[in-house]
Amino acid sequence: MKRLVIADDDDVALAFLKAKMGQRGFVVTAVKDGAAALLAVASIKPDMVILDVMMPGLDGFEVLRQLKANPATQGVPVVLLSARHNVADIARAKALGAADYIIKPFVSDAVVEQLQELAPGGTTAVQRKA
Template identity: 45%
Template sequence: MLVSGVLSNNGFEIARATNGADALALVRSRRPDLAVLDVSMPSLDGLEVLRSIRSDPETASLPVILLSARAQETDVKTGYAEGASKYMKKPFSPRELVAAVRELLPDQDGGL
C-alpha cells in the first residue's frame, strides 16, 4: 500500500518525498496542514525530520503522523516524546490511515 495513493484516493492533496531531507524541505517550503513520515526514511529518518519540524517555530505545531514497523513500547514512547501527533504501527489498513488523518484534520477533507 502506498500511503500517498491511499490519501489521494480519499481526496487529500499530496506532496510526496522519497527521503527525509526532501520531506523536511517540502514541509519548510509548502507548509502543509499535516505530515506523514516513515521512521525508516533514507537520508534523514522520520524521527530526525520530526525533531527538525518541532524545533522550527514556523512548523512546530504541524500535526505529524509517524509510520513504523517498530512496535515495541519504547519505540512508540520515543515517537510521542519527540512530538508525534500519532504513531501508527505497520501494518495498518488504509481505513486506519485515513481515520488518523481525519482525526488530526477534523475540519478538512484534503490539503496535505
C-alpha cells in the same frame, strides 16, 4: 484543500497513502527520504506530515525533531509510521511531539480514517495505545 507531505522509502506504502489521502481531498506531496520531507514542508507549508521512521539519511525521528524545533512548523501535526512495534520508539515519538505513531502493516481504510481525523479540522482526536 488540505495539504499533506508523506515521506516513506517504501514505494507501496507511499503510493497507497498518496492515492487514499488524495481520494479524501488532500493535496499530497510524496517524497522518499527525510531531507526531501524537510524541503517539501518548507515550500508547501502542509497541514499535516506523515513520516516513515526508517528512511535513508534523516530518519523520521530526526525530521520530527527538526519540525517541532522550528517555530514555523512546530504546530503542524506529524504522524510517524513504522513496522517496529517498540514501546521505546512509541514513547520517543510522543516525547518529540508526534500526533500519533501507527504500526505497519496497517488496515487500509482504518489508517486513512485515523489520518483524516488527525488532520487539522478532523472531527475527533484519536488516542493510540502505546
